[in-house]
Every structure is written in structure tokens, then in C-alpha cells.
Amino acid sequence: MTVISRSIRGLAAGALLLALPFAWPARADDLRSVKVGEPMPAYHLPTLDGKTVSSDELLGKTVVVVCLSAEQHRSELAAVESFDVVKALGNDNVRLIHVTADADRKDYFEEFREEHGIDVPLAFDADRGWSAKLGLIVLPTTVVIGPDDKLVHVISLHSSRYGGTLDAYIRHALGELSEAELEHRLEAAASHSASTRTLALGHRAQARAMRDKGLTDSAKAELLKARELQPDDPEIVLDLADLDLAMGELDQAAELVDLVLKAQPEHRRALQMKAIVCFRRGQFDQAEALFNEALKLNPKPEQIHYYLGQICEARGDTKDALAHYREALRRLLEEPG
Structure with a gap:
């Protein structure tokens, strides 16, 4: 993103959530208002491209919904990695939706999604009506919804094991993994480090933070680390x-x-x-x-x-x-x- 757009818009959004201490959720984590195995609240939300996305239209599919906050580092990581995971699966029975309450930040989301090649629907829950029905506590929150429109899995926040965990949860929801196989995959995910793309994204975010503080040398050092990880990334x-x-x-x-x-x-x-x-x-x-x-x-x-x-x-x-x-x-x- 450009210097001007960053300086004009700032990085205040999501700062409080970024300050929260990290805690990876336990297995079978719940939302505050919907428990695993319970039906999910219906949704019919407008999207960034002027269309709508509806739970009725996706009945029978395994749906991954990632609830995001604008200009929040963990949300950016979850957006990128969820897209990569679902794209790698290549399964027509899986749908990914990104949802945000920050409908006034369309400019940010357009730039971020273009920059990272993300083309899944971005839906706006501007009045937080659907989010309230879920009982969201932190952002990002990722939910996996089964073909019967019931909650199957929840991931709160983001860590280096996010990608492996999400992949395992989706495969379990599809019936590809048994409970025992799921536990094995989750153990494996816990030992895996983040993808190079995710690590590079982290260095870029750190570089932005350093630059905002006037620490240009430190910012450049972070960007050089990112380039070592992904030398062909034009951004x-x-x-x-x-x-x-x-x-x-x-x-x-x-x-x-x-x-x-x-x-x-x-x-x-x-x-x-x-x-x-x-x-x-x-x-x-x-x-x-x-x-x-x-x-x-x-x-x-x-x-x-x-x-x-x-x-x-x-x-x-x-x-x-x-x-x-x-x-x-x-x-x-x-x-x-």
C-alpha cells in the first residue's frame, strides 16, 4: 500500500485486539452464542463486488467463514492463509467467505485483496447483527460450517499452526478424516512452522510498524528478510x-x-x-x-x-x-x- 494511504488512514483499527495476549484455542473451541453441533444463524450479506452471499445458497456445502478486522495484522494473516488453504484443497464442495463489520474501509480491503490475489467473497456485516448472533469474542475468528449448516469447528485468532489446523478441520468436516486422524493432524500442525508467505507477510507488517515510528533502517531490514523468503513477490x-x-x-x-x-x-x-x-x-x-x-x-x-x-x-x-x-x-x- 502507498505511504499516503497508510498515513491518511492510519493503523488504529484493531489495535486493541492486537494487544490481547495470545492464546490458541483448545480443541473444539466454541463461540459464545453457538456451540459445536448447533445450527448456525442465517445470513444474507452484501459483498464488496456489489452482490450478496446467503447461507441458503450455500446449504449442502462445507463453508469456511473468516471474520476479520481492517488493518489488523492477525486478520491479514488469517485472510491470506485461509485463501491459500482452500485454494490448495481445490474442492468444489468447500466455500470460503471473508466477513467484516468494517464496511467503511472498502478502500483498505480492495487494496489488500488485490495485493494478495484474494478473490473470495468479502461480505459486510456493517451492523454486526450476524456477528452478535455468533457471539464473537476476538478477531479474527474462523468458523467451519458443515453441509447441514451446523457449526463444526472454530479457530480463534491466528498462529503459525493456523493453516494446518484449518486444513484438518475442513477435511474432518468433509468426512475425509476420522476423529483419531483429526487429532493426529492437529498434533502435526502444532509442530509445523508458518508458510514462507505468512512469514513474509509478518515481516512486511513489522516493517510498516517500524516505518510509522520513523525507524527506516529497521523497516528496511524487515523488508529484506521478507524478500529473502519470497524473492519474486512484487509487493x-x-x-x-x-x-x-x-x-x-x-x-x-x-x-x-x-x-x-x-x-x-x-x-x-x-x-x-x-x-x-x-x-x-x-x-x-x-x-x-x-x-x-x-x-x-x-x-x-x-x-x-x-x-x-x-x-x-x-x-x-x-x-x-x-x-x-x-x-x-x-x-x-x-x-x-
């Missing part, structure tokens, strides 16, 4: 480039951005950062062309309009500059056009 490379930009290291930033663009010429974030490098170098024509190209790919282009406004202002075109600044502000505030 890690661009995080490093973004840090170089903030430190005024334009040549280093440009080199990293070009690495991404060589592999993915239409990468939205890379195009946008290349344009910023050109802008910082005073190459306004090239910057403008790149910003306009990125604008076509960017669902939340407030930063692009801000820079286009600066380019127009540098040229003395006050009218167009104000138009871009207004558009940036309108999009940032999510006002209607």
Missing part, C-alpha cells in the same frame, strides 16, 4: 522501492520498480511509483503519461490525482490543478461524483 520489492522513495534514494527506487515492470508491464502500483520517481526528477511529461496510464488501472486513484494536480501547478495551469486536487479529495472522502 515486497515495491515496499522496498517505496521506502527508498521516502528516503530520497530515487535511483535505487527506480531500479526496483523497473524489476517489477519488466515482469509485469501493467502492474498498477509499479506504474504509479515509476511516475512518482519521474515527478521527483522533474520529468513532468513522462510522469504525467505514466500517471494517466496508472489511472486506468487504479480503483482508488486519489494519489494519482494529487500528483497530476502538482504537475499542472508546476506548469502554471491553476485551473486543471485545482480540478485534480478536488477530485483527489472527493475520492479520498468517498463523496459521490
Whole structure:
């Protein structure tokens, strides 16, 4: 994510839950209001893509619901890892849904999901009506619902054993594992470390925290650790480039951005950062062309309009500059056009 969007929106959401002491739930953990084996409350929720998701439509399927909080590190890990687990299963009888009460944070979820290639439904429980019926205590909370729409398993929070535990719970709900086999899988999951993707995501989150505190060297060290784990992840490379930009290291930033663009010429974030490098170098024509190209790919282009406004202002075109600044502000505030 961009520096501006991070600084504007902040990282306050979910901070209280992040401060909670870690405690992995015991086997067969329960929700506060629904016990294992009991029917789940019905839901009919709007989704990020303007559709709806309904429990009635998913009857007969094994459904995994992950309840998330915006900008909360554990929720980010659960979102990524649950997606990876269900995708790896490749079972048409399994459905994954992410649910959040943070309907006002669509911009964050759009960026995060695009960044990590997550394409499962994200449903909004804005009034927390469904969450209240479950009796959620902490976030993230993951529930596995059987084909008969009854609660089968619950995972509270997230730890390094999350992926192995979720995989075992789903297979048990599908009837692929007996109780004894499930216990064996859970024991194995307890001894497994997190996936490289999850570990890299953790280093990126730590880098953001260090950067917010002004500890740029520490932030860079965390990003380099992440890159060692996933050298081909373009977002890690661009995080490093973004840090170089903030430190005024334009040549280093440009080199990293070009690495991404060589592999993915239409990468939205890379195009946008290349344009910023050109802008910082005073190459306004090239910057403008790149910003306009990125604008076509960017669902939340407030930063692009801000820079286009600066380019127009540098040229003395006050009218167009104000138009871009207004558009940036309108999009940032999510006002209607």
C-alpha cells in the first residue's frame, strides 16, 4: 500500500485486539452464542463486488467463514492463509467467505485483496447483527460450517499452526478424516512452522510498524528478510522501492520498480511509483503519461490525482490543478461524483 494511504488512514483499527495476549484455542473451541453441533444463524450479506452471499445458497456445502478486522495484522494473516488453504484443497464442495463489520474501509480491503490475489467473497456485516448472533469474542475468528449448516469447528485468532489446523478441520468436516486422524493432524500442525508467505507477510507488517515510528533502517531490514523468503513477490520489492522513495534514494527506487515492470508491464502500483520517481526528477511529461496510464488501472486513484494536480501547478495551469486536487479529495472522502 502507498505511504499516503497508510498515513491518511492510519493503523488504529484493531489495535486493541492486537494487544490481547495470545492464546490458541483448545480443541473444539466454541463461540459464545453457538456451540459445536448447533445450527448456525442465517445470513444474507452484501459483498464488496456489489452482490450478496446467503447461507441458503450455500446449504449442502462445507463453508469456511473468516471474520476479520481492517488493518489488523492477525486478520491479514488469517485472510491470506485461509485463501491459500482452500485454494490448495481445490474442492468444489468447500466455500470460503471473508466477513467484516468494517464496511467503511472498502478502500483498505480492495487494496489488500488485490495485493494478495484474494478473490473470495468479502461480505459486510456493517451492523454486526450476524456477528452478535455468533457471539464473537476476538478477531479474527474462523468458523467451519458443515453441509447441514451446523457449526463444526472454530479457530480463534491466528498462529503459525493456523493453516494446518484449518486444513484438518475442513477435511474432518468433509468426512475425509476420522476423529483419531483429526487429532493426529492437529498434533502435526502444532509442530509445523508458518508458510514462507505468512512469514513474509509478518515481516512486511513489522516493517510498516517500524516505518510509522520513523525507524527506516529497521523497516528496511524487515523488508529484506521478507524478500529473502519470497524473492519474486512484487509487493515486497515495491515496499522496498517505496521506502527508498521516502528516503530520497530515487535511483535505487527506480531500479526496483523497473524489476517489477519488466515482469509485469501493467502492474498498477509499479506504474504509479515509476511516475512518482519521474515527478521527483522533474520529468513532468513522462510522469504525467505514466500517471494517466496508472489511472486506468487504479480503483482508488486519489494519489494519482494529487500528483497530476502538482504537475499542472508546476506548469502554471491553476485551473486543471485545482480540478485534480478536488477530485483527489472527493475520492479520498468517498463523496459521490
